Structures are given as structure tokens and as C-alpha cells.
Amino acid sequence: MNQAQRLDATFAALADPTRRAILARLATGEASVGELAGPFAMSQPAISKHLVVLERAGLISAGREGQRRPRRLEAGRLAEAARWLEQYREFWEARFQSLDVLLAEMQAPGLSARARGKKRK
Amino acid sequence: MNQAQRLDATFAALADPTRRAILARLATGEASVGELAGPFAMSQPAISKHLVVLERAGLISAGREGQRRPRRLEAGRLAEAARWLEQYREFWEARFQSLDVLLAEMQAPGLSARARGKKRK
DNA sequence: CAGTTGTATAACCATTTGATTATGCATTGA
DNA sequence: TCAATGCATAATCAAATGGTTATACAACTG
Numbered sequence: 001m002n003q004a005q006r007l008d009a010t011f012a013a014l015a016d017p018t019r020r021a022i023l024a025r026l027a028t029g030e031a032s033v034g035e036l037a038g039p040f041a042m043s044q045p046a047i048s049k050h051l052v053v054l055e056r057a058g059l060i061s062a063g064r065e066g067q068r069r070p071r072r073l074e075a076g077r078l079a080e081a082a083r084w085l086e087q088y089r090e091f092w093e094a095r096f097q098s099l100d101v102l103l104a105e106m107q108a109p110g111l112s113a114r115a116r117g118k119k120r121k
Numbered sequence: 122m123n124q125a126q127r128l129d130a131t132f133a134a135l136a137d138p139t140r141r142a143i144l145a146r147l148a149t150g151e152a153s154v155g156e157l158a159g160p161f162a163m164s165q166p167a168i169s170k171h172l173v174v175l176e177r178a179g180l181i182s183a184g185r186e187g188q189r190r191p192r193r194l195e196a197g198r199l200a201e202a203a204r205w206l207e208q209y210r211e212f213w214e215a216r217f218q219s220l221d222v223l224l225a226e227m228q229a230p231g232l233s234a235r236a237r238g239k240k241r242k
Numbered sequence: 243c244a245g246t247t248g249t250a251t252a253a254c255c256a257t258t259t260g261a262t263t264a265t266g267c268a269t270t271g272a
Numbered sequence: 273t274c275a276a277t278g279c280a281t282a283a284t285c286a287a288a289t290g291g292t293t294a295t296a297c298a299a300c301t302g
Contacts, residue, residue: 004138011136016290017125020205027209033249046291048250053289067248067299075212082210084141085203088148091196092203137260154279167261169280174259188269188278 006058007084010077013057018042019050026060026073033069127179128205131198134178139163140171147181147194154190 001009013019022036037047051071054060058077063070122130134140143157158168172192175181179198184191 004141007141008136008138011132012289015129015132015136017129018290020125020128023209027212034247042290043292044249045251045293049290052250069249073209073212075209078206078209079213082203082206082213085199085206088144088194088196088199089203091148091194092200133259139260155277163260164262165279166263166281170260173280190279 003080006077006080009057010059010081013053013059014081016050016053018047019054022047022050022054022071023059023073026071030063030070030072033071036071124201127198127201130178131180131202134174134180135202137171137174139168140175143168143171143175143192144180144194147192151184151191151193154192157192 014023018040021039025031025036025039033044033048033051036051037044040047051060051062055062055071059074060071061074063072135144139161142160146152146157146160154165154169154172157172158165161168172181172183176183176192180195181192182195184193
């Protein structure tokens with residue numbers, strides 16, 4: 001699985017509130033399927049299918065403890081997704097409106113602040 | 122649209138390589154639909170549908186410039202997604218394996234390193 | 243061994259998604 | 273004004289998604 005495919009699977013897995021809630025629960029520690037299903041008005045098989053999605057995305061893994069299959073968070077793919085988003089940090093940090101950039105803008109009206117913003121730093 | 126719904130839409134929009142490529146292109150500056158469609162072996166209507174997905178997720182916006190509808194990146198929702206992921210940063214930073222935490226672990230075997238890790242800092 | 247519990251899997255269904263082709267509609271330019 | 277350009281929209285389709293119920297199965301429990 002290449003990076004694009006991993007990001008596909010990661011973001012798709014995160015695009016569901018039930019699955020995000022499962023991850024939030026697992027952030028507090030391991031949990032069995034039954035414990036994970038508890039809070040939801042949803043059948044156990046439905047939760048199991050969500051767990052399959054999360055596991056295939058590499059976001060969780062399953063242990064074996066008697067007849068339970070406790071899941072735990074695997075944060076590597078979350079880190080990869082966060083790194084991908086970081087690419088765009090400069091676009092939301094609004095540093096393009098900082099004074100020096102405005103001044104540069106006035107000196108070189110042909111270039112957009114964004115374009116020059118990327119070159120800076 | 123509440124935060125859960127915004128995250129649903131944002132992550133779903135990001136779960137497609139074509140749409141991520143479109144965002145990457147827009148990070149270099151505005152672009153028309155034709156310019157965005159160029160690199161892809163895909164029909165123009167297909168690209169327009171991807172743009173609808175991105176716009177409904179609030180990730181891009183459309184201008185009007187004669188008969189062109191240039192799209193530009195709107196990074197606010199990316200920032201929100203990044204903030205959501207940051208919740209999990211501690212889980213991938215592996216600082217739970219740092220020496221001081223290991224030592225604390227040996228002194229208080231009943232608590233998981235993770236649980237104490239959350240309290241630290 | 244038999245029953246119960248925890249979980250997975252199968253079959254099914256409705257909805258959504260991602261693509262296509264065909265077409266419509268402004269806007270530009272000759 | 274008329275053709276070309278840029279883009280949107282509609283109709284259609286196959287595949288994926290997210291849920292259900294029914295069932296299978298493995299592991300504890302009496």
C-alpha cells in the first residue's frame with residue numbers, strides 16, 4: 001500500500017462519527033468489542049464492520065485475551081494524516097496578512113501574496 | 122452544520138486522491154476548472170463533481186471571472202481537521218517510551234504509561 | 243458436556259459515490 | 273449575431289458503504 005492509498009483509507013475511516021468516537025474511546029485505553037459497542041444505538045455486527053474499516057486503515061489493532069479481541073489505538077496513520085495536513089499550515093496561519101507581506105505586496109503588485117508567501121522562509 | 126458534520130465532510134473529501142491533488146494544485150494559486158482538469162485522465166464533469174464535494178466541505182470556494190469560475194483554497198476546514206488530529210499527537214510521539222516515563226512506570230505498575238502520560242505536561 | 247458469552251461472518255438491502263455521455267447555458271470573440 | 277469556449281447539470285450505471293438480521297464459532301462456565 002503506497003502513501004496515497006494509506007491516506008485514502010485513513011481519511012475514509014475518519015469520515016464517520018461512529019469510527020471517530022471509537023478512536024476517542026480507544027485513546028483512553030484498550031477496549032473489547034462489547035465495550036466499544038455499548039454507547040451506540042447500533043448492532044454489534046455494525047460495530048464489528050466499523051472495526052474492520054479502522055483495522056484495514058491501520059488505525060487500530062486487535063489483541064487476543066481469551067474470547068475477547070481487545071482493540072487498541074495505532075497512532076502511526078494518524079501521524080501520517082497530520083503530517084499531510086501540515087503541508088497546508090501556512091495557508092491557515094494567515095501570516096500572509098502580516099505587515100511585512102503587505103509591504104512586499106505593495107512593492108511587487110504583480111505577484112500574489114500567496115505565491116511569495118510560499119517562497120519565504 | 123455542527124463540528125461532527127464538518128469533520129465528516131472534510132475527511133470524506135480528503136479520502137480521494139484526485140481531490141487531494143486538486144487541493145495541492147490550488148495551494149500554488151487559483152485555478153480554473155479546465156486548468157484543474159488538465160492533469161487528470163478524467164472527464165470535465167467528473168472534475169466538476171469533485172469540486173462540488175470540495176466546496177460543500179468548505180475546502181475551496183469559487184470566484185467569477187468572466188466565464189471562468191476560478192477555485193481557491195479555503196484552509197479553515199483543513200485547520201479544523203488538523204486540530205482534531207492533534208488530539209492524538211501524544212499517541213504517536215512515543216514519549217511514553219522515554220526514560221522518565223519508564224521509571225515512573227516501574228514505580229507505579231498499576232497505571233498505564235498512557236494514562237499518566239495524559240496528565241503530564 | 244451443555245449452555246452462555248463474545249465476536250465474526252454471511253446474506254441482504256438502501257443509499258451514496260464516482261465515473262460516464264449528453265446537453266444546456268453564459269460569456270467571449272469573430 | 274453566431275460560433276466557440278468554459279463550465280454546470282441531468283440521466284445513467286456499477287461499485288462501495290453502512291446498516292440490518294440470522295447464523296456460525298470459539299472460549300469460558302456450570
